[in-house]
Amino acid sequence: MTTATADSSNADIKSVLAAEFARFLPPDSIIADEETQKPYECDGLSMYCEMPLLVVLPETVAQVQQVLRLCHQRGVPVVARGAGTGLCAGAMPHSDGVLLSLAKFNRILDIDPLARTARLQPGVRNLAISEAAWPHGLYYGPDPSSQIACSIGGNVAENSGGVHCLKYGLTVHNLLQVEMITVEGERLVIGSAGLDSGGPDLLALITGSEGLLGVITEVTVKLLPMPEKAQVVMAAFDSVQTAGEAVSAVISRGIIPAGLEMMDEHAIVAAEAFVHAGYPTDAEALLLCEVDGTREEVEEHIQQVAGLFESMGASIRVSRDDAERALLWKGRKSAFPAVGRISPDYYCMDGTIPRGKLAHVLMAMQDMSAHYGLRVANVFHAGDGNLHPLILFDANMPGEFERAEAFGGKILELCVAVGGCITGEHGVGVEKIRQMAIQFGDAEIAQFHAIKAAFDPVGTLNPGKGIPVLKNCQEYRALKPDGMQPLSHVHGSTL
Amino acid sequence: MTDATQALIEQITSARAEQRQLRIVGGNSKAFIGRATTEGEPLEVGRHSGIVSYQPVELVLTARAGTPLAEIEAALAEQGQMLAFEPPHFGGGATIGGTLACNQSGPARPWSGSVRDMVLGLRLINGRGEHLRFGGQVIKNVAGYDVSRLQAGALGTLGVITEVSLKVMPTPAVTLTLVQEMPADQAIAQMNRYSGLPKPLNGAFWHDGKLYLRLAGAESAVNGTAQQWGGERLNDADTLWQQLNNHQLDFFNADRPLWRFSVNSTAPHWQSEQNWLLDWGGSQRWLSGEGDPAVLAEQANAAGGQVSLFRGGDRQGEVSPALAPPLQKLHQRLKDAMDPDGIFNKGRLYGWM
Numbered sequence A: 001m002t003t004a005t006a007d008s009s010n011a012d013i014k015s016v017l018a019a020e021f022a023r024f025l026p027p028d029s030i031i032a033d034e035e036t037q038k039p040y041e042c043d044g045l046s047m048y049c050e051m052p053l054l055v056v057l058p059e060t061v062a063q064v065q066q067v068l069r070l071c072h073q074r075g076v077p078v079v080a081r082g083a084g085t086g087l088c089a090g091a092m093p094h095s096d097g098v099l100l101s102l103a104k105f106n107r108i109l110d111i112d113p114l115a116r117t118a119r120l121q122p123g124v125r126n127l128a129i130s131e132a133a134w135p136h137g138l139y140y141g142p143d144p145s146s147q148i149a150c151s152i153g154g155n156v157a158e159n160s161g162g163v164h165c166l167k168y169g170l171t172v173h174n175l176l177q178v179e180m181i182t183v184e185g186e187r188l189v190i191g192s193a194g195l196d197s198g199g200p201d202l203l204a205l206i207t208g209s210e211g212l213l214g215v216i217t218e219v220t221v222k223l224l225p226m227p228e229k230a231q232v233v234m235a236a237f238d239s240v241q242t243a244g245e246a247v248s249a250v251i252s253r254g255i256i257p258a259g260l261e262m263m264d265e266h267a268i269v270a271a272e273a274f275v276h277a278g279y280p281t282d283a284e285a286l287l288l289c290e291v292d293g294t295r296e297e298v299e300e301h302i303q304q305v306a307g308l309f310e311s312m313g314a315s316i317r318v319s320r321d322d323a324e325r326a327l328l329w330k331g332r333k334s335a336f337p338a339v340g341r342i343s344p345d346y347y348c349m350d351g352t353i354p355r356g357k358l359a360h361v362l363m364a365m366q367d368m369s370a371h372y373g374l375r376v377a378n379v380f381h382a383g384d385g386n387l388h389p390l391i392l393f394d395a396n397m398p399g400e401f402e403r404a405e406a407f408g409g410k411i412l413e414l415c416v417a418v419g420g421c422i423t424g425e426h427g428v429g430v431e432k433i434r435q436m437a438i439q440f441g442d443a444e445i446a447q448f449h450a451i452k453a454a455f456d457p458v459g460t461l462n463p464g465k466g467i468p469v470l471k472n473c474q475e476y477r478a479l480k481p482d483g484m485q486p487l488s489h490v491h492g493s494t495l
Numbered sequence B: 001m002t003d004a005t006q007a008l009i010e011q012i013t014s015a016r017a018e019q020r021q022l023r024i025v026g027g028n029s030k031a032f033i034g035r036a037t038t039e040g041e042p043l044e045v046g047r048h049s050g051i052v053s054y055q056p057v058e059l060v061l062t063a064r065a066g067t068p069l070a071e072i073e074a075a076l077a078e079q080g081q082m083l084a085f086e087p088p089h090f091g092g093g094a095t096i097g098g099t100l101a102c103n104q105s106g107p108a109r110p111w112s113g114s115v116r117d118m119v120l121g122l123r124l125i126n127g128r129g130e131h132l133r134f135g136g137q138v139i140k141n142v143a144g145y146d147v148s149r150l151q152a153g154a155l156g157t158l159g160v161i162t163e164v165s166l167k168v169m170p171t172p173a174v175t176l177t178l179v180q181e182m183p184a185d186q187a188i189a190q191m192n193r194y195s196g197l198p199k200p201l202n203g204a205f206w207h208d209g210k211l212y213l214r215l216a217g218a219e220s221a222v223n224g225t226a227q228q229w230g231g232e233r234l235n236d237a238d239t240l241w242q243q244l245n246n247h248q249l250d251f252f253n254a255d256r257p258l259w260r261f262s263v264n265s266t267a268p269h270w271q272s273e274q275n276w277l278l279d280w281g282g283s284q285r286w287l288s289g290e291g292d293p294a295v296l297a298e299q300a301n302a303a304g305g306q307v308s309l310f311r312g313g314d315r316q317g318e319v320s321p322a323l324a325p326p327l328q329k330l331h332q333r334l335k336d337a338m339d340p341d342g343i344f345n346k347g348r349l350y351g352w353m
């Protein structure tokens, strides 16, 4: 794509920027050489990668402001990066821009046990919050499977969820306050220590905005009391349909499980081979249903849930202690890497559907699987309708990644057709930008652009992500015919 | 049960063309919220009413914005479900659209979430007269900006909400209210301590020397906790919580300004000689009486939050918390992004917008 003249002007701006950054950033906070930049070329979706002009790792909020001000003055794109575990290429660098890593902002600033809050720098790892809160009998609710690595700043930017969302909510439900630096380098404080601040809910608007509206430099989250007791029922079903009905039956009983996860036969087999959790490998579908609360409540509900599953023909196993509970969950939590062992590569999708449509969608997916000649394994946040089909492929086979991508696109179209959406928790980024037009019309997309412009009039924050450019816009000419931003290179690898 | 979308769009489009202002009205139960404005012809959303879909097993209900809360709550009750955020009705007629626009949630809010928390998606007519759809009818959805929740607290200044999809929840099997006598500062400590325990606490307010704690959930859990915590069990407690929610307690009745403080739940009690009611486990504090807005704002700030003039007092001036200059600029730009000609609810939220 790039021409020789563009390359040389890039080199000019790169050295000018590096020199200006060097005036306020320590030398090791500026990465200009290709080899050291390499780990930043992609996020968890490594099929999409790009090298930035520069990587910077500021250490103070004032430095973040200066970086943004400078880039704003020069019209240079800025892409914020947390831990780089994102699965939609949201943190993929811009070839003419600066990658702003928040990795050095890794301090827990304050835990207030009485108020049940934690004030955090954006680079703090999700799990580290709960680890710091445990001694006070508290924890942080949203628990993405990537929680060992992902950052709270990234969680806010993606509105991340976890297996406990149905009962405890997504990131957006667990936030009190965010400090954000605008593209112009101005500091905003959104929210407060109180609940429901006056005026339009900007906190919600920022959450899930994928680094397109500002750079988050501080986050205050709510902490929850650790439940007295938690127990899990594993139920093996001989049909996906019945397992789906069982999910609805639990909800109809008025029980909101802390976690309610489903795996299909391919995921069960892969997970069992990987962690030996004792999953029945002959089952068509497996449900993990966790109940938490007071001792009395858990005993009452576990009995009801176990009885219900048995009456629907499932064979069940109830965890006797926390070790067994952890083991049963381990299979689910390592389902992605487990599937990674049965296939050279896999592509993780993230659609949401109304729960009642589950059997229909799984069946349709089997047909598509045959059509594209690619296997698919399914793990499913059954409680909240969030489907993660894992499409198995081999990047070394010519055309397989393209087929996997086309297959994935069809799944997302199906999700929208049955009343769901194209992404439940992984975000749009670069990856799902084409599918945005399935879920939204031109008027909605134009409205998104207007909102973006309110925060970032010139459009230099994470450009080319999240919101597709409309066909009737000028920029459309620079795009491929299908409306996707051109990528400099695409390669496959295990996620 | 009527669909008035077309009429609403027409009124908006012609108002825009003729540069007229519109004043959005739902059930008119919350006319007292925001600044007093007389500008604009009424845009009646109340006629756009009715439950569009309700699937109890999906825990999702979709209703037109003008649907009365009472109608929604009756439909839910038939299925043993409820709006977990317990919206106030304020004298009756409150609609779901107005509830969201004013971001109004009841006593369970700190534990069960707010109306904004339960919103899954909505439809809205922007200032260009375009009928748009954001979010969806599923519990998780992160495609595009969260324009749905952005409407919470906007008081209709960013567009006319026409339809709302909400997450609904099962009604707790049992509720029980305990009363303990204690002064305010002790109640604040107690409410926060209890909130940090894994117990089925679902309401906590203090007034006039008494702390009221509501437990809700499985029978065994509620009774077990009540035994541990002690205190007198209150009969007919539902009425009390409803009166609290709808501002029907004597405390609210006085013909005096009512200030809402949204603060850190642990902030020490201040101005104890004044007339206070502390709700939401200490994070929402009501002050009844005259006060200097600047002094009160200072106090709210020290308590980690904000104050607004909720009811009565001088409603020509600003009643919402003041914004720092960069935030004010951003709010104005957002307003321009959604309602470029400024036709909706001029001056209702802020005098300058």
Ligand SMILES: Cc1cc2nc3c(=O)[nH]c(=O)nc-3n(C[C@H](O)[C@H](O)[C@H](O)COP(=O)(O)OP(=O)(O)OC[C@H]3O[C@@H](n4cnc5c(N)ncnc54)[C@H](O)[C@@H]3O)c2cc1C
Residues within 6 Å of the ligand: A043, A044, A079, A080, A081, A082, A083, A084, A085, A086, A087, A089, A090, A091, A102, A122, A143, A144, A145, A146, A149, A150, A151, A152, A153, A154, A155, A156, A157, A158, A159, A160, A161, A162, A163, A210, A211, A212, A214, A215, A216, A217, A336, A425, A426, A429, A462
């Ligand atoms: C194995 C695996 C399992 C996963 N499981 C889950 C799961 O269960 N649930 C779930 O929701 N997600 C899951 N994810 C996805 C991912 O972990 C989350 O999206 C996570 O929140 C990303 O955090 P991060 O710090 O890695 O962000 P990054 O990947 O670095 O960035 C993500 C996006 O946020 C922006 N961003 C990052 N930091 C900031 C900031 N400070 N200010 C502004 N913008 C910023 C970036 O520009 C980018 O657009 C999983 C990923 C993997 C690899």
